[in-house]
Amino acid sequence: MPTDHDIRQxxxxxxxxxxxxxxxxVYAIFAACWILMSDRWVQLIxxxxxxxxxxxxxxxxxxxxxxxxxxxxxxxxxxxxxxxxQADIDNSRRLKQLFVLLGTGVIALTLAGIIHTYxxxxxxxxxxxxxIANLKTGHIADWLRERQGNADFVRNSAxxxxxxxxxxxxxxxxxGLRLQIELExxxxxxxxxxVTLLTPDAEKLWGSDKSPQAIAxxxxxxxxxxxxxxxxxxxxxxxxxxxxxxxxxxxxxxxxPGSAPLVVLHVNPENWFFPTLRTWPVSSVSGEALLFxxxxxxxxxxxxxxxxxxxxxxxxxxxxxxxxLAARVLRGEITPGESLAEGTDYRGVQILxxxxxxxxxxxxxxTKLDRSELYTKAFGEADWxxxxxxxxxxxxxxxxxxLRQRQQLASIQTLQRxxxxxxxxxxxxxxxxxxxxxxxxxxxxxxxxxxxNRAAANLVGKSADEVLGKDEYAVFPTDLAKELMEIGHxxxxxxxxxxxxxxxxxxxxxxxxxxxxxxxxxxxxxxxGLFGICRDITERKQAELARIESESRFRALVEQSLAGIYIIxxxxxxxxxxxxxxxxxxxxxxxxxxxxxxxxxxxxxxxxEAANNIKRLIAGEVNEVMHYTFAALRRDGQSIYVxxxxxVIDYQGRPAVIGMVLDISARKASEETLRRxxxxxxxxxxxxxxxxxxxxxxxxxxxxLKQQINTLSVRLGREPPYPLSFLEPSPxxxxxxxxx
Numbered sequence: 001m002p003t004d005h006d007i008r009q010x011x012x013x014x015x016x017x018x019x020x021x022x023x024x025x026v027y028a029i030f031a032a033c034w035i036l037m038s039d040r041w042v043q044l045i046x047x048x049x050x051x052x053x054x055x056x057x058x059x060x061x062x063x064x065x066x067x068x069x070x071x072x073x074x075x076x077x078x079x080x081x082x083x084x085x086q087a088d089i090d091n092s093r094r095l096k097q098l099f100v101l102l103g104t105g106v107i108a109l110t111l112a113g114i115i116h117t118y119x120x121x122x123x124x125x126x127x128x129x130x131x132i133a134n135l136k137t138g139h140i141a142d143w144l145r146e147r148q149g150n151a152d153f154v155r156n157s158a159x160x161x162x163x164x165x166x167x168x169x170x171x172x173x174x175x176g177l178r179l180q181i182e183l184e185x186x187x188x189x190x191x192x193x194x195v196t197l198l199t200p201d202a203e204k205l206w207g208s209d210k211s212p213q214a215i216a217x218x219x220x221x222x223x224x225x226x227x228x229x230x231x232x233x234x235x236x237x238x239x240x241x242x243x244x245x246x247x248x249x250x251x252x253x254x255x256x257p258g259s260a261p262l263v264v265l266h267v268n269p270e271n272w273f274f275p276t277l278r279t280w281p282v283s284s285v286s287g288e289a290l291l292f293x294x295x296x297x298x299x300x301x302x303x304x305x306x307x308x309x310x311x312x313x314x315x316x317x318x319x320x321x322x323x324x325l326a327a328r329v330l331r332g333e334i335t336p337g338e339s340l341a342e343g344t345d346y347r348g349v350q351i352l353x354x355x356x357x358x359x360x361x362x363x364x365x366x367t368k369l370d371r372s373e374l375y376t377k378a379f380g381e382a383d384w385x386x387x388x389x390x391x392x393x394x395x396x397x398x399x400x401x402x403l404r405q406r407q408q409l410a411s412i413q414t415l416q417r418x419x420x421x422x423x424x425x426x427x428x429x430x431x432x433x434x435x436x437x438x439x440x441x442x443x444x445x446x447x448x449x450x451x452x453n454r455a456a457a458n459l460v461g462k463s464a465d466e467v468l469g470k471d472e473y474a475v476f477p478t479d480l481a482k483e484l485m486e487i488g489h490x491x492x493x494x495x496x497x498x499x500x501x502x503x504x505x506x507x508x509x510x511x512x513x514x515x516x517x518x519x520x521x522x523x524x525x526x527x528x529g530l531f532g533i534c535r536d537i538t539e540r541k542q543a544e545l546a547r548i549e550s551e552s553r554f555r556a557l558v559e560q561s562l563a564g565i566y567i568i569x570x571x572x573x574x575x576x577x578x579x580x581x582x583x584x585x586x587x588x589x590x591x592x593x594x595x596x597x598x599x600x601x602x603x604x605x606x607x608x609e610a611a612n613n614i615k616r617l618i619a620g621e622v623n624e625v626m627h628y629t630f631a632a633l634r635r636d637g638q639s640i641y642v643x644x645x646x647x648v649i650d651y652q653g654r655p656a657v658i659g660m661v662l663d664i665s666a667r668k669a670s671e672e673t674l675r676r677x678x679x680x681x682x683x684x685x686x687x688x689x690x691x692x693x694x695x696x697x698x699x700x701x702x703x704x705l706k707q708q709i710n711t712l713s714v715r716l717g718r719e720p721p722y723p724l725s726f727l728e729p730s731p732x733x734x735x736x737x738x739x740x
Contacts, residue, residue: 012597046408123378125341125369132281133354136289139276141359146232147249147267148360150190151232154251154263161168161255168261180206183263193268200227200259211266212240223262226250230260232360237269237302240709245269277303286351286370294330296318301326304361307347315348325353329364336364342371417624422635439513439534442520445492447471447485459536461507480505488530491517495527501537512541551702561660568646569656571598583642585635603631603639610644617648618655626657629664641668 032396154160160179167176180197187195188206194210202223204215222235229252236247247267252260254636267273280287291302308315321327325343328334334341336355345351345368439456443449448471452464460467460475467474472481483501485618491498497518504511513534520529558565559590564580566573573596576589584601586592602610610630617626626646646659703724710720 013492025547092600123223123375124231125374125377127352128282129340129352129367129369132289132364133356135363136367137356137358140273140291141361143272143276144358145358147265148232148234150186150192151234151249151251151265153252154186154265155230155232157253158255160255160263164253164256164261176206179191187265189561190265191271192265193271194266196264196266198223198262200224202227202262205261210268211264212244212246214241216240219246219250219264223250226252227260227262230254236267237273245274247273254711274303278306281416284369284373286349286368286373288368290326290345290366290368291358291363292326292330292366293364299324299327299330301346305346315346324348325351325355325368326364326366329355329366331407359703432587439536440532441534442529442531443471443488444529445527447488447530451463451531456534457535459504459511459513477505477565488517491528492519492527495519501541502534510538511536512538564642564661564663565659566646566661567649567651567656567658568598569651569654571611572596573598574651574656582639583634584632585638601632603633606630614657615644616647617657620648628658629668640665694710 017456089553158557160182163175163179163182166172167179183195183197187193194208194212196207196215198215199205199206202220207213212219216238218235218238221238222233226233232249232251234247234249237245240246245268246268249265249267251265253263253265253613254260254551277289277291280289288306289303290305293300294301295316297319297520299317299319299321301317305315315328317324319327319330323343324336325345326343328343329341331334334355336357341353341355343351343353345353350371351368352371352374353366355364355366357364361645437455437460440451440453441449441456442451448469449467450469451466454464457464458465462475472484475481476484487498487500495537497516499514499516502515504512504513514537515532517532517535518525520531522528558577561577564583565575565577566580567575572594573592574594577591578589581587581589581592584592588686598614599607599611610628613622613628616622628643629641629643632642634640643660643662643664643665644658644659648655649658650656651658706722706724710724711723
């Protein structure tokens with residue numbers, strides 16, 4: 001048994017010199033490989049430029065961390081000796097303080113150099129962005145001014161107006177042909193892609209070869225406004241109904257009296273406009289020029305987005321989008337042209353941008369550059385600064401670790417106390433685990449179970465003694481065990497907590513479990529295995545599947561119903577089924593939901609009454625189910641009769657009306673036909689009754705006269721000339737009279 005003297009007496013380390021040499025050799029090999037191969041590794045591992053930039057920024061500091069840990073681990077393994085005396089411990093503290101001070105100074109100087117380089121590169125890029133923005137804005141403004149001048153010429157042309165009047169008012173077809181020829185020549189000479197002649201109501205009269213066959217709603221609306229205001233306007237870029245990009249200049253023939261006809265000069269933006277915006281004077285990964293404007297509460301990009309080819313054309317975003325530069329300009333938070341703007345673009349990526357308004361339009365031009373590209377250029381120039389700083393920091397770290405190789409190790413008594421506390425903690429953990437209703441288990445790094453609580457044993461039908469020290473192959477079928485072990489290896493490799501649903505085949509049948517797995521670490525944070533918590537959610541999943549199936553059946557019933565189903569809130573349709581859309585002449589429910597007002601589908605004669613019925617129902621004035629009929633309007637303007645049923649529900653926290661409608665137009669028509677027939681029959685019956693009354697009166701007078709003649713004939717002793725036996729009662733009637 002060692003004595004106190006043996007414990008206090010330091011012992012020599014005969015292999016210390018060779019161990020130190022091994023540490024230095026391993027460090028030198030690793031550092032050389034890192035310096036030679038780091039850039040190549042980054043390029044092989046990452047493909048995304050932003051990821052390459054981020055990796056390049058942090059790889060230097062990662063090198064410092066890795067080599068520092070390597071030095072520490074190797075020295076702990078090979079160079080450590082007996083605990084040093086108290087004086088050495090004090091010296092180690094002072095060395096540690098000195099290392100922290102020197103390391104902080106090196107890092108500060110390195111960062112200062114990198115920041116200075118970054119500011120210089122940023123200043124250059126800002127100047128370049130502003131120059132490009134000024135140049136492109138000027139080109140576009142000049143181009144717009146020239147095209148506006150062409151449109152003004154058409155607007156004020158008395159010759160074009162006179163030809164139009166002779167054609168349309170006098171029926172002179174030769175003037176119409178001459179007008180078309182003159183417009184085609186003007187289009188060709190001024191470089192327009194096509195020309196279209198419209199009526200004041202925006203209906204197409206004539207168009208050149210490349211003019212659109214059908215007028216887009218956007219162009220129609222703007223053309224009607226120009227016909228009223230008699231001012232030249234331009235619209236676009238936009239896609240027409242054939243999917244072609246258009247940029248149109250609308251010129252009303254202002255000298256034509258009355259409503260002005262319109263000449264639309266079509267420009268193909270791909271000929272000059274878009275290429276001018278796409279070109280970038282220098283090589284750049286993210287450099288991009290964007291043209292945008294406000295469209296209601298939307299931010300409308302007028303050009304194709306370079307980094308989002310699949311976006312709809314034209315791309316739109318809400319103006320309320322936070323921190324996006326284009327939206328902030330339209331909200332008035334940034335004044336264009338004043339200084340550099342910083343924020344995010346349509347991808348949510350941090351950018352630097354110069355923004356200028358385009359004279360003669362409501363457009364804004366933004367030239368922007370990703371901040372990550374700026375970082376790439378800046379840190380590309382600052383590589384030598386980073387390398388020098390890392391080298392200095394490494395030398396400082398190496399000196400520190402070499403000087404503290406004799407640092408005192410943890411005492412045996414402290415280690416024993418720590419182990420005893422750990423055993424108590426493990427005992428407590430095991431007791432808690434056995435009381436849990438969830439299956440709790442733990443495995444070592446080799447995949448063998450080291451903890452298996454009572455709930456886990458009950459789940460798999462095996463006792464803890466049968467499972468401990470074994471892996472999944474002893475518990476589950478081979479294929480399931482292999483899958484579970486692969487998941488465990490993935491959790492340990494990724495070093496993160498992972499939660500997912502698992503289907504376990506156990507003696508009681510298949511069970512669905514929500515399992516959380518994570519790396520099991522020791523006191524030093526080193527991964528030593530895997531822990532897991534498994535909750536049986538089979539009944540909950542079955543209930544959830546039943547609910548989903550019930551909802552699917554209900555939705556199928558509603559969607560396939562022949563009756564129109566609706567939900568109304570705030571005078572708008574929040575939901576309708578296909579049958580509802582079909583009743584009112586719409587192809588799909590999307591054309592009505594949140595787009596068409598409820599009152600727009602009601603005939604004007606019944607609109608006020610129907611709207612009041614809905615308001616009274618929502619206000620609670622009507623407690624029963626609403627049921628009434630009214631005249632409605634289909635999409636094509638045809639009037640129909642519908643029968644509506646509805647009641648109040650709570651929809652998304654506010655009152656709404658749910659119900660159904662039936663098209664009763666055919667029934668109404670039948671009722672109207674029956675009503676007219678009943679009136680005609682009533683009139684005919686009245687006429688017949690008047691005729692019958694007149695005829696019967698004459699017959700009664702004749703019978704009375706015949707009775708008088710027969711009576712006189714009997715008195716004179718003659719035979720009655722008229723047979724009136726039918727007036728005498730029958731024997732049965734006589735008996736009945738006698739009985740009475």
